[in-house]
Amino acid sequence: MSFDVTAVRRQFPILSEIIDGRPIHYLDNGASAQTPLAVIDAVRTYETTSRANVLRGVHRLAERATEAYENARSEVARFLGVQPMEIIFTGGCTAAINLVAYSYGQLLKPGDRILLSELEHHSNIVPWQLLRQRSGIELDTLPVTADGRIDLGALPQRLTNKTRLVSLTHVSNVTGALLDVRAVVEAARAVGAKVMLDGAQRAPHGPLDLPALGIDFYAFAGHKAYGPNGIGVLWGRPELLEAMPPFHGGGSMIGRVTFAESTWAPPPRRFEAGTPPIGPAIGLGAACRWMGALDWSAAHDHEMALVQRLMDGLQEIGGTRLLGPASLQNRYPVVSFMLDGVHPHDVAQTLDGFGVAVRAGHHCAQPLMDRFDLDGTTRASMVPYNDNDDIDALLAGVRHAARTLR
Amino acid sequence: MSDQLYQERIVALAKAKTRAGKLASPTKSVRRDNPLCGDRVIIDVTLDGQGRITEIAHQVRGCLLCQASTSALASVAVGRDATGIADLRHDAERALGRESGEAREPFAAFVPVRDYKSRQECVLLPFDALKDALS
Structure with missing residues (x-):
């Protein structure tokens, strides 16, 4: 069943905000999701x-x-x-x-x-x-x-x-x-x-x-x-x-x-x-x-298609590493990654310049960072109102960071 | 656009890694973490009898701004005591727009961070570490 992401997006007024001439690509839902008109x-x-x-x-x-x-x-x-x-x-x-x-x-x-x-x-x-x-x-x-x-x-x-x-x-x-x-x-x-x-x-x-x-x-x-x-x-x-x-x-x-x-x-x-x-x-x-009221079967498929698009795109950029399950099975739309030679905060700051909101750092999970000997990760977290444009903007920003900050 | 933040001079300071590493026999070694973002700076110093820095080395696990700031600080720290390092911090604070006046080199490079308040602590973390080392 197809999922009408445009109809979902229309219910979130903040998603039509323009900052510095750019639309918002909000992929920091794991920290705080946006609020629909109903709320x-x-x-x-x-x-x-x-x-x-x-x-x-x-x-x-x-x-x-x-x-x-x-x-x-x-x-x-x-x-x-x-x-x-x-x-x-x-x-x-x-x-x-x-x-x-x-x-x-x-x-x-x-x-x-x-x-x-x-x-x-x-x-x-x-x-x-x-x-x-x-x-x-x-x-x-x-x-x-x-x-x-x-x-x-x-x-x-x-x-x-x-x-x-x-x-x-x-x-x-x-x-x-x-x-x-x-x-x-x-x-x-x-x-x-x-x-x-x-x-x-x-x-x-x-x-x-x-x-x-x-x-x-x-x-x-x-x-x-x-x-x-x-x-x-x-x-x-x-x-x-x-x-x-x-x-x-x-x-x-x-x-x-x-x-x-x-x-x-x-x-x-x-x-x-x-x-x-x-x-x-x-x-x-x-x-x-x-x-x-949402069709979560379709919404979940949509979310996981975004995860796949993101993981595929990141793996095409040299020097990126994913932290988390490679499979889409038994997982939800949170994707953490590292860009070798660039600190996660610098990746996130670069993404902000592309209108992309993500979280970077230890994600209040320092024991996990210690487990993998990481300073932190850059994290994109998706919900049903995210779309392919959000993912593509993120990938463009990561490519830019890879070109300019290493 | 973030390119306004990551200007050539800041990137160059970070990549220079001036005095990066460890000292074999430091008088003092201090570690400082930024609990919000996880940046970590370790600074080793040797001091003379008057409390002046004779040698300095640093290890940074942090963002580009923290690396650049630590590198800049290490490049001008030798020969200074706690008062001299406090003077340098004023330069950094001026660059960040937290104090009035013009920042001297090398900290004038951090003027672009003025508009990114959430990143200013990244610049100041090595100053906190070095202050601890000299206290």
């Missing part, structure tokens, strides 16, 4: 017709705001294939992982172990290191294969009967590799460990069926999934959320407060202390609805 309109509608705090007021605006906020929770739940009351709105994906590290971490004992991998973003490393400092847990790591996948062959050695949680990236923000979740869940279950996925790079590529994945926690960021900044999601199995103590204290998360003691609201309120990011949550709900 902009949803936030604007809230701000102009329904702005008020949620859950507390009895006036009409408060009723409207609460309804829109809870509808957003339902949209996110539908997107993930779970129940609305299992959805916690957070400040972002990092905040969601920190929530689990703090609250689920409170249930762990010294000597308990958490298994990570060398492929993780810092946001799925540092919160666990902080937990280790607080409570004496131990961290283990899975190695990464030469083609940038988590080496699941090491699972039997790295999982122990002390492993309580396996927390891994669903899709790598550097290599695009998709995790074999089934294999991880099966191995984790065998030792009684829970499984958490960092879905920041997977969520922007279509609806999920979390119960079918068999995992226990899932986190993703709104701004990478066509939503506003300052919003993220944590999904957790209800029995786990129910057992977890609060992360932040304040309004909305309580049952009853006295100076002697306080009691906690049930999830998700227990984990949404204070006034939540209401507008961003409503925007994220609209983004999930927008994603839900």
Whole structure:
């Protein structure tokens, strides 16, 4: 089935911006995706017709705001294939992982172990290191294969009967590799460990069926999934959320407060202390609805055709090396590469001159850079609104950098 | 257009790699990382009894701007103490438009970086490293 990329692009006003006489070729979606009109309109509608705090007021605006906020929770739940009351709105994906590290971490004992991998973003490393400092847990790591996948062959050695949680990236923000979740869940279950996925790079590529994945926690960021900044999601199995103590204290998360003691609201309120990011949550709900309406089978084929075009084009330029799976199987549209003799930042700066936005550097994955002894990579990350012109502009820029900076 | 940034002089400074390498017996060796972009500079110095640099060498794992700046700094660092190096930093800051006045050579080469604020730390990283080495 053909994919009408022009129709998708029309929904993103920023893609018609001209900077210094050039169109934008936005290939930095892995850092932050652009926002469609459906999301902009949803936030604007809230701000102009329904702005008020949620859950507390009895006036009409408060009723409207609460309804829109809870509808957003339902949209996110539908997107993930779970129940609305299992959805916690957070400040972002990092905040969601920190929530689990703090609250689920409170249930762990010294000597308990958490298994990570060398492929993780810092946001799925540092919160666990902080937990280790607080409570004496131990961290283990899975190695990464030469083609940038988590080496699941090491699972039997790295999982122990002390492993309580396996927390891994669903899709790598550097290599695009998709995790074999089934294999991880099966191995984790065998030792009684829970499984958490960092879905920041997977969520922007279509609806999920979390119960079918068999995992226990899932986190993703709104701004990478066509939503506003300052919003993220944590999904957790209800029995786990129910057992977890609060992360932040304040309004909305309580049952009853006295100076002697306080009691906690049930999830998700227990984990949404204070006034939540209401507008961003409503925007994220609209983004999930927008994603839900897209034909992702066609969109994924389109994305992977862009990956192939990019990889083929890069390999025709002397001195380029790709970091990540060579195959299109079990991967998502993130392509990292190096241009020998030119630092990634200089490649990215050159590309900016061609109107091409990419990310360069360590991608908040320094252990992975150490694994491959790299200063960094240049990364192009695609979504359905990208087209062949974007890829061709990038390739022209890389050729220019190869000619002028070596 | 990025060619306005990567002008011939900056590229030439980077490629010159003036005093690139290691010292056999440095008085001090300091490593500085830019946590945002991952640029890394290691500077070795030997000092005389008055704290003046007698020898300097550097290893850079960083972008072209960081390489060029380190190379430029190494080319004029010998014979200077901490105050003298601070003077050179003022030149770099002037080139970047962070301080008023005209930058002296060789740092005038970095004037094109004025319009690229996110890249200015790349230029200043070796100054931070050398300041550490002299402190």
